[in-house]
Amino acid sequence: MVSEMVRQNTKKEGIGLTGMSSFYILIALLIIPAIVTFSYTKDIGNPGVVLSLSFLFASFSATVGYGRWHNNTLSPLTILVLCVGVYTFCIISIIISLSLHRTQTNHQEDAHVLWALNPTISLWKLAIVTVFILLISFIYLKQLISLMNSMGYTGYSVAEKLNAYRGTVLLTNDEGNTGGISLIVQQLRNIIDVLVPLLFFEFFRERLFLGKTNIAVLLALLAGLTSSFLSTGRALLLSYLLGGIIIYFYLARVKKKKFDTRVIVKVISCGAFLLCLLFILNSVLARNVNLGFVDYISFYFGSSITNLNTFLSGPITWPGQTLNGLAKIAHTLGFANTYSEIPNVWVHYRGGISSNVYTGVQRYYADAGLLGVLLGMSIFSIVITIFYFKARDEGQPLWCVFYAMCFSTLIDQSRSESFFTYFLRISLPLTIICLILLFRFINQHAPTRYLTAADPRYKLN
Numbered sequence: 001m002v003s004e005m006v007r008q009n010t011k012k013e014g015i016g017l018t019g020m021s022s023f024y025i026l027i028a029l030l031i032i033p034a035i036v037t038f039s040y041t042k043d044i045g046n047p048g049v050v051l052s053l054s055f056l057f058a059s060f061s062a063t064v065g066y067g068r069w070h071n072n073t074l075s076p077l078t079i080l081v082l083c084v085g086v087y088t089f090c091i092i093s094i095i096i097s098l099s100l101h102r103t104q105t106n107h108q109e110d111a112h113v114l115w116a117l118n119p120t121i122s123l124w125k126l127a128i129v130t131v132f133i134l135l136i137s138f139i140y141l142k143q144l145i146s147l148m149n150s151m152g153y154t155g156y157s158v159a160e161k162l163n164a165y166r167g168t169v170l171l172t173n174d175e176g177n178t179g180g181i182s183l184i185v186q187q188l189r190n191i192i193d194v195l196v197p198l199l200f201f202e203f204f205r206e207r208l209f210l211g212k213t214n215i216a217v218l219l220a221l222l223a224g225l226t227s228s229f230l231s232t233g234r235a236l237l238l239s240y241l242l243g244g245i246i247i248y249f250y251l252a253r254v255k256k257k258k259f260d261t262r263v264i265v266k267v268i269s270c271g272a273f274l275l276c277l278l279f280i281l282n283s284v285l286a287r288n289v290n291l292g293f294v295d296y297i298s299f300y301f302g303s304s305i306t307n308l309n310t311f312l313s314g315p316i317t318w319p320g321q322t323l324n325g326l327a328k329i330a331h332t333l334g335f336a337n338t339y340s341e342i343p344n345v346w347v348h349y350r351g352g353i354s355s356n357v358y359t360g361v362q363r364y365y366a367d368a369g370l371l372g373v374l375l376g377m378s379i380f381s382i383v384i385t386i387f388y389f390k391a392r393d394e395g396q397p398l399w400c401v402f403y404a405m406c407f408s409t410l411i412d413q414s415r416s417e418s419f420f421t422y423f424l425r426i427s428l429p430l431t432i433i434c435l436i437l438l439f440r441f442i443n444q445h446a447p448t449r450y451l452t453a454a455d456p457r458y459k460l461n
Helices: 002-009 019-041 047-064 076-103 123-150 158-170 183-210 215-231 235-256 262-284 293-313 324-332 361-393 397-406 408-412 419-423 428-442 456-460
Strands: 111-113 450-452
Touching (some): 019 047, 047 076, 047 408, 076 293, 076 361, 183 215, 215 235, 235 361, 324 419, 361 397, 397 408, 397 419, 397 428
16 A cells, blocks of 8 residues: 555655755645646635645744644655645545536626625514523523533633633533533524524625615624634634625625735635734633743644644544534434434643544544545535635625535635535524525525626616
8 A cells, every 4th residue: 555655754864854844745745736826716815825825834933833732743744645635635625616606697797785785684684693692691601610610620711611611521522421411402503504694795785785784783793703712622713704704805806806915915814813812812712821822823723734744643542523513413313313423632731731533534544545545635616616615706695604504614624624524414404494594584685696787786886
């Protein structure tokens, strides 16, 4: 097997890779798919470009962290697995992009947006949405605190109890402890995950097309963003914000009907803001508080690369469980008697910091070697690229919001596998139904497609 031969070669002297040079090689190799994908698609938002830049940033972060929090040398197998995954995704994305580009009608280039003419959302609807978010968040927090008190965390602050909940329940996958939060409340909490991107869409729609800032929508949105802290992590808040950024640039692109070079500046500015926010949340949540900004950011994004290298070197072995979501669905529906999810092994670094993310390709490789990487990244590329074009070209706001909801799986791939986790879950049909119903509730009178130039209403805006 090719991967086994590469693994054996990494143990030999004179392989030609040393500390920093191995990271430089990986960075040089990962620049290629980003450039090639952009040159073929002429679209900086194409999933192939985004995924390449995500892995490139993770590799750069690991390089910055060399000599600071780690002294790892990437093995040829690690470089091979990462390149196979990224190149496969980009090649498939280019093929699909070129195919869909030939068949699309390009109606967005000569059309206004019919749903942009929709009046402002009713205040009573916003009141219902805001009260729902606050009420469910309060009940969820109350049950979580009761659960942690029953486990002996009575003398801790709320923030410490949230952190303890993450460490003792979520990360250990102790299903016996999750009984403290009712299933109904958990499902109602998931509705907030749908409401937040819908509120982002409404807020930016009014801001860009109607020229007004709806304070009531903004307050409801802030309530939803604040509720993300109940997940006791940063990933959910970041996924909300990434989805909001995608919705904004989607609407801005539709409005201007052309690529604006200022988008790049705005993307960089938003990226810098998210990095600063991530560091601030690290202090608020008391995670790795002894790390400075550079060390923390490089560790947060770069540890997945060094962890993958550790996994491929041999000391850590466990099945990747790429399709474990199917087993969980079967267990939930009563078709399987048992279900188990193996938590990721923690890798420890200097300064007492630890990480348990191994990039998304780790699960594919652990299950089926390089063939698993090829298949996993191909399926991922096909689905997410089609979703991207649905959102970009078909003029349906629902596709835009849905793509924003699953966009974080594209960014997360350089840290951990979340694509199959997101789509292979029993609550996904409920999420889609909620998205459709809530969109109609919020935008009851909003048409759902583009208004072409042939329609007399085209000149209204």
